Amino acid sequence: MFQMRPLVxxxxxxxxxLIIGSSIGLLAAPAERxxxxxxxxxxxxxxxxxxxxxxxxxxxxxxxxYLLYGGWRHDARLEAAxxxxxxxxxxxxxxxxxxxxxxxxxxxxxxxxxxxTAIMMFGFGGIIALRGFVREPTRRARWSAVAAIxxxxxxxxxxxxxxxxxxLHQLQSGPRSIAGxxxxxxxxxxxxxxxxxxGLMGIRARAAWLRRERKMGPEAPDERRPLEPPVKxxxxxx
Amino acid sequence: xxxxxxxxxRRIPRRMIWGVLVVGIVVFLAMAINRLGRSVxxxxxxxELRSAGDxxxxxxxxxxxxxxxxxxxxxxxxxxxxxxxxxxxxIRVRTRATPPQMFREGIGVVVEGTLxxxxxxxxxxxxxxxxxxxxxxxxxxxxxxxxxxxxxxGLETPEQGRRP
Numbered sequence: 001m002f003q004m005r006p007l008v009x010x011x012x013x014x015x016x017x018l019i020i021g022s023s024i025g026l027l028a029a030p031a032e033r034x035x036x037x038x039x040x041x042x043x044x045x046x047x048x049x050x051x052x053x054x055x056x057x058x059x060x061x062x063x064x065x066y067l068l069y070g071g072w073r074h075d076a077r078l079e080a081a082x083x084x085x086x087x088x089x090x091x092x093x094x095x096x097x098x099x100x101x102x103x104x105x106x107x108x109x110x111x112x113x114x115x116x117t118a119i120m121m122f123g124f125g126g127i128i129a130l131r132g133f134v135r136e137p138t139r140r141a142r143w144s145a146v147a148a149i150x151x152x153x154x155x156x157x158x159x160x161x162x163x164x165x166x167x168l169h170q171l172q173s174g175p176r177s178i179a180g181x182x183x184x185x186x187x188x189x190x191x192x193x194x195x196x197x198x199g200l201m202g203i204r205a206r207a208a209w210l211r212r213e214r215k216m217g218p219e220a221p222d223e224r225r226p227l228e229p230p231v232k233x234x235x236x237x238x
Numbered sequence: 239x240x241x242x243x244x245x246x247x248r249r250i251p252r253r254m255i256w257g258v259l260v261v262g263i264v265v266f267l268a269m270a271i272n273r274l275g276r277s278v279x280x281x282x283x284x285x286e287l288r289s290a291g292d293x294x295x296x297x298x299x300x301x302x303x304x305x306x307x308x309x310x311x312x313x314x315x316x317x318x319x320x321x322x323x324x325x326x327x328x329i330r331v332r333t334r335a336t337p338p339q340m341f342r343e344g345i346g347v348v349v350e351g352t353l354x355x356x357x358x359x360x361x362x363x364x365x366x367x368x369x370x371x372x373x374x375x376x377x378x379x380x381x382x383x384x385x386x387x388x389x390x391x392g393l394e395t396p397e398q399g400r401r402p
Contacts, residue, residue: 033373035340042372067256104365105338109348112280149260153267165280166302168348170370179374 002076002206007199014196021188029181038102042182045095046173047190048088051197053155055085056124058201060152063145072212072219073205075141078148080204082128084197089121104168112161113169120158123151137212281348283324287359294353301329301351301359302367307343322347322359329353333361340366 025043032039059081066074096114097107108114127147134140157164162171175183213219281302287294301322309321318337321328331349341347345368349361 030374033375034342035368035372039372064260067260068253103338103340103368105336105340106363106365109365146256146260150263150267153264153271157271165278167280168365168367170368173370173372177370178372181374182372 002073002202002209004203004206007202007206010195010199010202014192014194014199017188017192018196019192021185021192024188025182025185029185032182035103038099039182041095041099042173043185043189045092045099046186047193048092048095050190051193052085052088052092052120053159054194055081055088055197055201056120056152056155059085059124059148060155063148063152066141066145067149072137072141073209075137075145076205076208076212077201078141078145079131079208080201082124082131082144082148083204084201086121086125086128088197089117089124093117093121109168111168112165113158113167116154116158116161120151120154123154124148127151137216283327284322284329285324285327287329287353288327295355296352298350298352299359300348301331301361302346302348303329304346305341305343310343318364322349329359330357331359331361333364335361335364337364338366340368 022043025040029040031037059078062074062078062081065071066078093114096117100109101107127144130147131140131144134143159172161167162169171177178186281300282290282294284301284303287299287301303322303324306321306323306328309319311319317332317334319330319332320343322331323329331351333349333351341364345366348365348367349359350363350365351359351361353359
């Protein structure tokens with residue numbers, strides 16, 4: 001579990017794609033017709049947004065798996081995903097502010113998209129803090145898994161907020177609303193960021209896994225299912 | 239101890255309880271948000287503002303819509319006037335705020351302010367809301383940032399946007 005070599009491959013290929021995509025976006029792609037060069041921030045803003053949503057979705061799935069099946073690997077993945085998602089949400093808000101000032105006229109507005117994003121950032125950031133407060137690993141894993149599932153309710157809201165309430169933020173962009181030359185750097189950067197983040201999250205999960213193991217020793221077979229009463233006969237996993 | 243026979247009797251697995259709890263929380267929040275979604279809006283359109291009648295006068299409101307082409311009027315010094323429309327109704331807006339560089343005819347705007355007795359909306363803050371469309375320049379067209387920033391032309395008075 002958590003092999004290093006494929007993770008490093010992911011990171012290197014992701015970083016390469018990001019460099020290529022950003023170079024095309026900054027140097028080769030034309031400026032947008034109405035926004036000018038300002039629009040180029042899209043090539044990192046939109047991938048960061050997708051990554052934040054993806055990371056928190058992965059945290060949700062890991063939390064669910066931990067509660068249903070147990071197993072420390074799910075808790076390690078939850079920890080990695082929480083941190084990645086929090087970093088991307090913070091980046092997202094900063095980039096958004098930079099983009100908003102020249103286009104909307106303000107750095108920040110309490111618009112539905114921005115508000116739900118802030119709730120997402122502070123919600124999951126709070127879970128990271130919660131993990132810092134709880135020393136006992138089993139309790140920490142269980143509490144943060146439940147909290148992550150509750151906080152995840154907001155994640156689809158972030159995505160759909162622009163349609164639900166009417167917002168200052170533009171609707172989701174798709175291939176039809178973005179001109180061809182802009183799609184190439186956007187796609188490359190999105191793919192690059194997914195690969196890079198997967199690799200980094202893998203290493204982060206590995207670190208969490210090793211840290212727990214050093215503290216508590218190797219995972220006992222019955223820790224795999226910490227939420228079920230001990231099974232009397234045939235404890236093997238199916 | 240007396241705990242063990244009780245434990246042995248329990249039929250419902252604990253993870254089932256967790257699952258039910260989680261599903262319950264999610265359903266509750268989804269319902270709460272659904273109700274919120276119907277009652278909360280970020281801005282009003284001109285037609286909603288019109289149908290509110292006198293109740294809308296004097297209240298702090300965000301008005302959202304599109305700038306009607308041909309309605310932008312910068313004749314009065316330091317004042318910008320334009321019509322905001324949602325294709326059903328139109329409301330005249332008067333503001334002393336400096337428009338963002340994206341401001342132009344046909345673009346989406348959100349204006350924060352109050353509706354006056356005269357039916358003109360007094361905007362304290364003017365925000366531009368651009369669409370999700372990103373277009374490349376036409377063949378041979380050069381994008382000139384100065385050209386794009388001409389929305390503020392004739393309104394260049396520092397600190398205009400920051401009214402007390």
